[in-house]
């Protein structure tokens with residue numbers, strides 16, 4: 586499966602990429618919501634791993650804006666954030682995210698969420 590890891594931290598993108606590549610997936614990276622939307626205009630992904638707190642365009646703003654980009658609108662989204670708050674979880678899910686995970690995360694947690702969201 587092809588993933589887009591969206592996070593302003595290059596370290597976090599690498600951690601996510603390592604976990605997913607270890608499970609046999611392809612991983613591409615974007616630095617913020619706007620960068621992700623740009624990439625989604627010309628490529629489609631099976632799943633998007635989305636940080637919330639990012640400069641330029643946050644994960645919440647990405648969730649709100651993605652309807653305008655078909656590849657962004659159709660991809661399942663797993664939110665991965667340090668802000669482990671019920672209100673943020675509710676808002677993310679209301680805006681169409683499929684799953685919500687808190688950082689720091691265990692590789693197994695991410696892979697379990699991926700399996701569940703992609704029905705693997």
Ligand SMILES: [Mg+2]
Nearest residue numbers: 593636638639
């Ligand atoms: Mg961040």
